[in-house]
Structures are given as C-alpha cells and as structure tokens.
Amino acid sequence: MLASARWLIAAGAMLVMGSAAPQGVVTQRILSLTAARTIAEAALAECSARGFRTSVVVVDRSGNLLVVLRHELAHPVTVEMARGKAYTAVVFRGSTADFQRDTANDPARLPQRDVPGILALGGGVPLLSAGEIIGAVASSGSSQTTDDECARAGAAKGASLLE
Numbered sequence: 001m002l003a004s005a006r007w008l009i010a011a012g013a014m015l016v017m018g019s020a021a022p023q024g025v026v027t028q029r030i031l032s033l034t035a036a037r038t039i040a041e042a043a044l045a046e047c048s049a050r051g052f053r054t055s056v057v058v059v060d061r062s063g064n065l066l067v068v069l070r071h072e073l074a075h076p077v078t079v080e081m082a083r084g085k086a087y088t089a090v091v092f093r094g095s096t097a098d099f100q101r102d103t104a105n106d107p108a109r110l111p112q113r114d115v116p117g118i119l120a121l122g123g124g125v126p127l128l129s130a131g132e133i134i135g136a137v138a139s140s141g142s143s144q145t146t147d148d149e150c151a152r153a154g155a156a157k158g159a160s161l162l163e
Contacts, residue, residue, distance in 0.1 A: 003156055011043040013156040016106055016147075017115045018112045019147045022146050024048060027131045028061070028134075029130065029132055029134050030061070030134065031058070031061065031066065031127060031129075031135040031162070032059070033067070033159050033160075035161040035162060036058040036060075036066040036135065036158075037058075037067055037158060038140065038157035038158050038161060039058055039067075039127065039137050039154040039155060039161075040056045040057070040058045040067040040068075040137065040154060041069065041154075042153055042154040042156075042157030042158065043056040043137055043139050043150045043151050043153055043154025043155075043157075044056045044069045044071065044139075044150075044154075046149070046150040046153035046154065047071075047139055047141065047142055047146065047147070047150040048058070048071060050142070050146060050150075052070040052134070052141055052142035052146060052150075053072075053073040053074040053075075054070075054071055054074055054078055054082075054139050054140060054141030054142055054147065054150065055068070055069065055070040055071065055074050055078035055079045055081075055082045055140055055141055056068075056070075056082055056126050056133060056138065056139050056150070056151075056154065057069075057079070057082040057083045057085075057086045057137070057138050057139065057140070058086065058127075058136070058137045058154075059083070059086040059087060059090055059135055059136050060134070060135045061090065061133060061134050061135055062090070063086070063091060063117075063136075065083065066135065068082075068083075071141070074141050075141065078140040078141040079140075079149055081119060081121070081123075081140035081141075082124075082138045082141075082163065083138070084117060084118065084119030084121075084137060084138075085119050085121060085122075085123045085124030085136075085138035085139075085140060085147075085151075086098045086119075086135075086136040086137060086138035087117050087118070087119075087124075087136070088118045088119050088120065088123050088124055089124035089126045089136035089137075089138060090126060090133060090135065090136045091115070091117075091118065092112070092118075093126060093133055094126060095122070095125045095126070095148065096099060096119065096120065096121060096122055096124035096125075096148075097122035097123075097144065097145075099112075099120055100120040100121060100122060100144075103120055104120075109149050110138060113150055117124045121140075121144055121147075122144030122145060122148040123138050123139050123140055123144055123147025123148050123150075123151055124136055124137070124138035124139075124148075124151060125137060125138070125148070125151045125152055127158065127162060128162065129162040129163060130163065137151045137154045137155055137158075138151050139151045139154075143149070
C-alpha cells in the first residue's frame with residue numbers, strides 16, 4: 001500500500017512537472033490570403049455602393065500588409081491612412097473609433113497616439129478567430145463613421161471564413 005502511494009505521488013509530480021515545462025512550438029491562427037481578399041473586397045464594395053472612392057487594407061496579426069485595394073479614383077493618401085488604421089486596430093486590440101475616443105478622453109493615454117504608425121481615426125477594426133485577433137481591416141476615404149461601417153462590413157463578410 002505504501003509503495004503504491006509513493007508511486008501515485010511520483011506520477012503526480014511528473015505530470016505537474018511535464019505540464020509546467022515550456023513548449024517548444026507555439027501554434028497560431030493565421031489569416032489566409034483568400035480570406036483577407038474576401039474581406040477587403042467586401043469592405044471596398046460597401047463604400048463604393050455608398051458612392052465613396054476609398055482604399056482598404058487588411059493586415060495580419062503582426063500588422064504586416066496582406067491586401068491593399070484602392071478604388072481607381074481614390075486619393076493616394078487613403079492607402080497609407082487605411083494601413084495606419086489597420087495597424088492601430090491590431091496593436092491596440094480594438095476598433096480605431098474606440099481608440100480615438102478612449103485616448104481623447106484619457107490624458108494618460110493620449111501619448112499612445114504618438115507611437116509611429118498609429119492613426120487615431122475611425123475606420124479600422126480587428127479580425128477575430130475563436131476570440132483571438134488574427135488581423136485587422138481598415139477603410140479610408142469617406143467619413144470616419146462610414147469608413148468604420150465599411151470595415152465592419154468586410155469583417156462580417158469574412159467572419160465565416162475565420163472560424
């Protein structure tokens with residue numbers, strides 16, 4: 001009996017030690033190019049249907065560009081603005097409309113707007129898969145509210161592809 005109790009304690013200790021050991025490999029969900037294209041096309045179509053000439057950007061979980069779409073008559077600066085919004089949505093883990101509001105209302109957070117590449121304008125939203133941010137989509141070239149709605153339309157179109 002004493003020997004089996006010792007064996008159980010030793011086995012339990014080994015299980016605890018085994019689960020506490022660091023992993024050698026980490027698995028991540030990755031936004032596919034196909035899904036990113038679908039999301040970008042839906043966002044651009046939404047703004048175009050409303051009569052706006054915009055640019056749409058989709059970035060991966062690290063803020064790296066995956067897709068850039070620009071309406072042929074969109075102002076060239078809209079590409080960089082959409083990129084900044086998408087990057088901001090990934091870095092600060094939320095919509096850029098929320099980021100804009102939150103940093104404006106909290107003087108302690110206002111300096112976050114000075115981080116290189118950050119753009120505190122509505123129009124960027126994170127893309128989620130199983131509750132995990134795997135990228136972001138952003139639109140630029142209309143009003144901030146419409147840009148936000150177009151980005152959300154793109155995210156909604158791609159939601160089934162991300163699960």
